[in-house]
Amino acid sequence: xxxxxxxAPVRKSVRVNAPPDRAFEVFTAGxxxxxxxxxxxxxxxxxxxxxxxxEGGRWYERGIDGAECEVGKxxxxxxxxxxxxxxxxTSDWKFxxxxxxxxxxxxxxxxxxxxxxxxxxxxxxxxxxxxxxxxAQIDSPEGWGGLLQLFAQSASQG
Amino acid sequence: xxYDKTLTALADTTRRRVFEKLRSGPKTVGxxxxxxxxxxPAVSQHLRVLKEAGLVxxxxxxxxxxxxxxxRGIGALRKWLDQFWSDALQTYxxxxxxxxxxxx
Numbered sequence: 716x717x718x719x720x721x722x723a724p725v726r727k728s729v730r731v732n733a734p735p736d737r738a739f740e741v742f743t744a745g746x747x748x749x750x751x752x753x754x755x756x757x758x759x760x761x762x763x764x765x766x767x768x769x770e771g772g773r774w775y776e777r778g779i780d781g782a783e784c785e786v787g788k789x790x791x792x793x794x795x796x797x798x799x800x801x802x803x804x805t806s807d808w809k810f811x812x813x814x815x816x817x818x819x820x821x822x823x824x825x826x827x828x829x830x831x832x833x834x835x836x837x838x839x840x841x842x843x844x845x846x847x848x849x850x851a852q853i854d855s856p857e858g859w860g861g862l863l864q865l866f867a868q869s870a871s872q873g
Numbered sequence: 874x875x876y877d878k879t880l881t882a883l884a885d886t887t888r889r890r891v892f893e894k895l896r897s898g899p900k901t902v903g904x905x906x907x908x909x910x911x912x913x914p915a916v917s918q919h920l921r922v923l924k925e926a927g928l929v930x931x932x933x934x935x936x937x938x939x940x941x942x943x944x945r946g947i948g949a950l951r952k953w954l955d956q957f958w959s960d961a962l963q964t965y966x967x968x969x970x971x972x973x974x975x976x977x
Contacts, residue, residue, distance in 0.1 A: 723924045725954045729962040731969040741969045749968035751961055832965075834958055842950055 724837035731830050735822040736795040738830040742820060743768060743798065750776075756784040756808055766800070768792065774800055785810045790817065797821050802836065816841055882926035887911055888919040892942070895929060899941035927951035 747763030757778035791799035923929040927948030
């Protein structure tokens with residue numbers, strides 16, 4: 716029997732006042748200027764993020780101590796319309812070469828000088844293969860039990 | 874981590890009943906709709922919202938779609954990624970604006 720598990724991908728979009736080529740450039744060459752500093756893998760604070768501008772290129776972060784940590788790789792490099800990145804960070808924010816989830820980013824012209832940037836993070840079911848980490852999440856106060864309790868509280872307050 | 878989407882998804886009475894029905898095991902849309910005062914398309918719509926919130930997953934068995942409570946905590950991870958990309962795209966958009974202003 717063919718059984719496929721399909722959690723919905725995360726989809727986001729944002730409109731920026733720049734043509735697609737410049738929107739693409741800021742997303743890739745400029746990723747070190749916008750990636751949230753609070754999110755880093757390495758032990759030291761984040762210095763910058765780098766996406767190598769080619770298919771098969773590395774995607775990594777560099778800490779202020781100079782140490783480089785892999786985030787993933789470039790799967791499709793098609794400026795200025797499309798970019799697909801392989802995201803290889805697990806739910807506990809560790810690089811796992813065996814994990815591969817896809818982040819597709821499309822840059823769609825939206826008027827003469829604007830771009831709609833659509834992002835889709837998919838293959839979320841593959842995170843689930845690391846079931847140990849997930850079981851821990853489910854059992855934690857932030858997991859299922861906590862969620863339902865939170866829901867019950869807010870429902871009874873409402 | 875924010876639970877807003879989950880709470881919103883479960884705030885609707887009918888949607889909560891759809892979700893509760895799945896807690897006893899995987900079901901098709903038709904089975905879920907039985908005993909509920911709403912149409913099958915409406916149930917499908919509720920399932921879509923629950924799926925977006927990471928509470929429910931679906932699988933195919935032949936031509937049938939089977940819905941079930943997401944048992945692996947992907948809901949929590951999905952919500953986390955959802956929030957992460959919201960924040961990241963906002964700082965990205967701010968950076969594009971800043972770069973464009975500099976070029977003028």
